[in-house]
Amino acid sequence: MNLIKNEWQKLFLRKSSWIMQLVLILMVFFMALLLFFVNKSMSTTERPTESPLGVTQYTNASGQPISEDQYNEMVDQGSEKAKQVQRTVLSPKESVAALKMQKKAVTDTQTKKEIQRQIDYYQVYADKGKTPKESASSPSGAEFFGNLAQEASIATILVVIVASTIVASEFSGGTIKLLLTRPYSRSQVLASKLIVCILYAIISSIVLFASSLLFSFMLGGGSYSLPISPETGGLNAFEMALKLTGTNFVLMLTFLSIAFLFSSVVRSQALAVGVGIGALFSGNIISAFLPLAIAKYDWLKWLIFNLFQLNSLALGNEIAGGLAMWQVILTLFAYIIVILGFTFYIFKKRDVALS
DSSP states (O other), X not given: OHHHXXXXXXXXXXXXXXXXXXXXXXXXXXXXXXXXXXXXXXXXXXXXXXXXXXXXXXXXXXXXXXXXXXXXXXXXXXXXXXXXXXEXXXXXXXXXXXXHHHHHHOOOHHHHHHHHHHHHHHHHHHHHTOOOEEESSSOOHHHHHHTGXXXXXXXXXXXXXXXXXXXXXXXXXXXXXXXXXXXXXXXXXXXXXXXXXXXXHHHHHHHHHHHHHHHHTTTOOSOTTSXXXXXXXXXBHHHHHHHHHHHHHHHHHHHHHHHHHHHHHOXXXXXXHHXXXXXXHHHHHHXXXXXHHHHHOGGGGGSHHHHTTHHHHHTTOOXXXXXXXXXXXXHHHHHHHHHHHHHHXXXXXXOGGXX
């Protein structure tokens, strides 16, 4: 406990630790401010219109229902029949009934899941007697908060910086030898630093959550207690924000463990930060190209780079390989355990006399 307290004090005695949290708050604020001025600009040039959101039903000139694909085909062919088609936006209750029929007609598992999320979305509105609205303006305050201001990656970068420097700074500053002369094992010293990094990740997550909520009120619009998108099902803004906070925290731990490994291996503090942030960005770039390879070699879906799409999965998108969220989270924790195990092994064997 004394080691953890000591590491905690050392971390927050550095101004950079506080400045990074301030940067996170300012990034969220400026994102909200940008969207605020976008909304204001649209309201002065043209009044943003809100239209009812629901399943669109297509009916031909004979009064027979047709599918959206059939309607689009008519439009593509320039058929005069397309002009005679009537489009009706169904109420939430009618949308639920129509979607249930669609779900019965499909066999693809992923499509069924997507339809079920839409059913969950409209069912909440039907139960509460509300009608969802689709706005032409930028995201509402509820959507801004539910997506954590799209600044989750910034919070992760801050954690990576701390994890990259917490051990490397001891080597670059020449204090590692003094630290290891204390009556604690190397494992205890390293574990205390790891715990402090995790605590910093928790603080960053709380700051991101709180600032996203606070600055979302600048935008207004949208209900915080009603579902925010058919893609995310029946989750409201608070539930979506909590879910995204949880998945992003798992990603924080993953990148933290990678950065912590490099911090324990290299002696240069600047190099440790560079490698840590490089791993964060290169991982996201590689994951964008993986779907092509996974389509040919299915086992590649378990690569850590593919699992970096966890936040995207939380937002209702599918990731390559069709992995479920619980599979991604469990596999990431397996990677974390392996990486940290390797980190402790290297640190225990490392010759600090050469530092």
